[in-house]
Amino acid sequence: xxxxxxxxxxxxxxxxxxxxxxxxxxxxxxxxxxxxxxxxxxxxxxxxxxxxxxxxxxxxxxxxxxxxxxxxxxxxxxxxxxxxxxxxxxxxxxxxxxxxxxxxxxxxxxxxxxxxxxxxxxxxxxxxxxxxxxxxxxxxxxxxxxxxxxxxxxxxxxxxxxxxxxxxxxxxxxxxxxxxxxxxxxxxxxxxxxxxxxxxxxxxxxxxxxxxxxxxxxxxxxxxxxxxxxxxxxxxxxxxxxxxxxxxxxxxxxxxxxxxxxxxxxxxxxxxxxxxxxxxxxxxxxxxxxxxxxxxxxxxxxxxxxxxxxxxxxxxxxxxxxxxxxxx
Amino acid sequence: xxxxxxxxxxxxxxxxxxxxxxxxxxxxxxxxxxxxxxxxxxxxxxxxxxxxxxxxxxxxxxxxxxxxxxxxxxxxxxxxxxxxxxxxxxxxxxxxxxxxxxxxxxxxxxxxxxxxxxxxxxxxxxxxxxxxxxxxxxxxxxxxxxxxxxxxxxxxxxxxxxxxxxxxxxxxxxxxxxxxxxxxxxxxxxxxxxxxxxxxxxxxxxxxxxxxxxxxxxxxxxxxxxxxxxxxxxxxxxxxxxxxxxxxxxxxxxxxxxxxxxxxxxxxxxxxxxxxxxxxxxxxxxxxxxxxxxxxxxxxxxxxxxxxxxxxxxxxxxxxxx
Numbered sequence: 142x143x144x145x146x147x148x149x150x151x152x153x154x155x156x157x158x159x160x161x162x163x164x165x166x167x168x169x170x171x172x173x174x175x176x177x178x179x180x181x182x183x184x185x186x187x188x189x190x191x192x193x194x195x196x197x198x199x200x201x202x203x204x205x206x207x208x209x210x211x212x213x214x215x216x217x218x219x220x221x222x223x224x225x226x227x228x229x230x231x232x233x234x235x236x237x238x239x240x241x242x243x244x245x246x247x248x249x250x251x252x253x254x255x256x257x258x259x260x261x262x263x264x265x266x267x268x269x270x271x272x273x274x275x276x277x278x279x280x281x282x283x284x285x286x287x288x289x290x291x292x293x294x295x296x297x298x299x300x301x302x303x304x305x306x307x308x309x310x311x312x313x314x315x316x317x318x319x320x321x322x323x324x325x326x327x328x329x330x331x332x333x334x335x336x337x338x339x340x341x342x343x344x345x346x347x348x349x350x351x352x353x354x355x356x357x358x359x360x361x362x363x364x365x366x367x368x369x370x371x372x373x374x375x376x377x378x379x380x381x382x383x384x385x386x387x388x389x390x391x392x393x394x395x396x397x398x399x400x401x402x403x404x405x406x407x408x409x410x411x412x413x414x415x416x417x418x419x420x421x422x423x424x425x426x427x428x429x430x431x432x433x434x435x436x437x438x439x440x441x442x443x444x445x446x447x448x449x450x451x452x453x454x455x456x457x458x459x460x461x462x463x464x465x466x467x468x469x
Numbered sequence: 470x471x472x473x474x475x476x477x478x479x480x481x482x483x484x485x486x487x488x489x490x491x492x493x494x495x496x497x498x499x500x501x502x503x504x505x506x507x508x509x510x511x512x513x514x515x516x517x518x519x520x521x522x523x524x525x526x527x528x529x530x531x532x533x534x535x536x537x538x539x540x541x542x543x544x545x546x547x548x549x550x551x552x553x554x555x556x557x558x559x560x561x562x563x564x565x566x567x568x569x570x571x572x573x574x575x576x577x578x579x580x581x582x583x584x585x586x587x588x589x590x591x592x593x594x595x596x597x598x599x600x601x602x603x604x605x606x607x608x609x610x611x612x613x614x615x616x617x618x619x620x621x622x623x624x625x626x627x628x629x630x631x632x633x634x635x636x637x638x639x640x641x642x643x644x645x646x647x648x649x650x651x652x653x654x655x656x657x658x659x660x661x662x663x664x665x666x667x668x669x670x671x672x673x674x675x676x677x678x679x680x681x682x683x684x685x686x687x688x689x690x691x692x693x694x695x696x697x698x699x700x701x702x703x704x705x706x707x708x709x710x711x712x713x714x715x716x717x718x719x720x721x722x723x724x725x726x727x728x729x730x731x732x733x734x735x736x737x738x739x740x741x742x743x744x745x746x747x748x749x750x751x752x753x754x755x756x757x758x759x760x761x762x763x764x765x766x767x768x769x770x771x772x773x774x775x776x777x778x779x780x781x782x783x784x785x786x787x788x789x790x791x
Binding site: 188298396 | 513514626628629656657658659660661662664665683684685686687688689690691709710713714723724725726727728729730731732737738739740741742744745
């Protein structure tokens with residue numbers, strides 16, 4: 142576990158969107174991190190914090206405004222269209238809604254076959270058929286559904302089709318954008334277990350985006366917390382959930398309802414709402430809702446620094462506040 | 470609890486007629502709500518939670534939704550047999566509902582003030598001034614400043630819109646509040662704010678609440694009792710403590726085993742195999758039998774009986790601790 146290979150490195154990544162009335166929406170603002178091969182980085186945050194945009198910019202489904210993405214040591218932000226096209230077979234994405242990410246007029250087999258055709262895998266339809274059946278078997282889809290259409294499936298099995306399609310090209314890295322959020326509770330666990338076992342079998346690296354901290358805890362190695370386009374804390378999951386250092390992470394964790402009538406936790410009810418990400422002022426973006434904010438917090442943007450091995454936090458007061466945070 | 474329940478749903482069945490199918494949305498569902506308590510209604514998509522709520526408030530989509538059996542008692546009257554005019558008076562005043570999506574529950578072309586005033590004016594005889602005072606007072610109770618009173622819905626954030634919807638539902642001091650997934654569309658930190666507000670208002674006014682959700686965590690923190698719904702009927706009910714500490718229906722147990730927990734270090738999730746039933750093709754016997762690991766012949770053939778007093782389970786067997 143010591144010398145692990147870095148699969149993905151993101152350096153100073155930015156994505157600004159122009160807004161009609163002037164100004165820029167800072168969807169992703171100066172985000173840097175690495176993911177090791179075979180591990181899962183969970184990304185959590187509330188709606189509008191930029192977590193989905195981050196996933197898309199990494200795959201260059203949106204072009205970054207600034208910054209670099211190194212995949213397996215290669216700077217893919219400098220790749221041209223053809224090079225990127227080739228690279229895409231190694232980097233896949235699974236979206237939240239299995240209802241809209243499948244073409245309703247394609248059968249299961251056609252959906253899985255399309256990426257194979259596009260990338261010239263399998264010399265003829267016989268070979269491709271073999272590969273399709275292999276994939277269906279891998280994700281637990283019955284062979285008799287080979288010629289079935291998406292509408293014949295429920296959400297859980299549609300998500301299995303999407304996963305089979307993403308894995309057909311033998312990718313190394315998959316961005317999973319809320320892959321279980323649209324599913325029912327009893328089905329969520331089926332898909333999570335499938336994703337974990339596929340990761341072990343195929344040595345996959347995941348970036349798992351979700352607003353659900355319990356799900357992220359279950360599947361991740363490390364977890365990054367985003368707030369208004371910035372990563373405010375990143376740590377191995379044990380440290381993040383046991384000993385969070387950023388006040389936002391603390392509040393976020395305390396806000397999750399726990400299914401145990403004896404849990405009896407103290408809840409931190411944050412006042413106010415998330416500020417606008419359009420032309421944000423310098424300073425910590427959480428300062429407006431933070432009970433510990435000082436003048437420095439309101440004027441100087443804190444950097445993400447490593448305060449303990451592999452535990453990064455962007456907070457001016459994280460050191461002095463550790464005692465406060467524990468009681469808070 | 471010796472007093473009579475405020476709201477009593479007895480053996481309710483609701484079907485939707487579509488061109489191809491008859492959808493059996495609710496099948497013999499019974500539940501009771503006492504004064505001052507909150508009851509969590511938990512189940513997955515298509516379990517019949519919302520249909521039950523719409524039956525209670527007598528707003529089933531017409532003509533597709535038909536109540537085919539059972540009764541709904543509120544203050545000694547059967548709402549199903551009431552005249553529409555009587556039910557209209559009960560809605561808002563007696564029973565009020567918060568819908569899941571705050572974005573579509575408000576009219577985008579009207580100011581908040583106008584939408585709130587309409588509620589008060591249609592239920593009470595009072596002057597404009599009085600109505601305005603009632604509205605602003607309620608708005609402040611849910612934590613929205615009075616200067617937002619004349620805003621349009623699009624000027625408010627999602628959390629604020631949901632607070633406006635809550636304020637509207639509470640304007641006439643209803644005895645029963647039905648909250649249908651009131652926080653599902655919101656972020657966790659905003660969800661915590663909203664649940665805190667609802668809890669406080671319920672306590673202050675001795676209102677009863679039926680909280681519909683799929684989140685077992687929200688029920689644990691908000692409700693006194695819970696009813697677990699599967700295939701259109703209640704499979705297990707009891708106080709939150711009874712059900713959470715000792716779930717007895719195989720489905721309830723399956724649910725607890727399949728949710729990832731935040732406070733323990735468990736590594737493996739144990740999903741319930743298979744999928745929830747298609748309400749157009751309900752399984753025979755016990756609706757859960759195709760997914761149940763304890764399934765026996767009798768489960769395929771006969772509807773299970775309800776066992777227990779306070780903690781009730783609808784199952785042929787009394788499965789013990791494993």
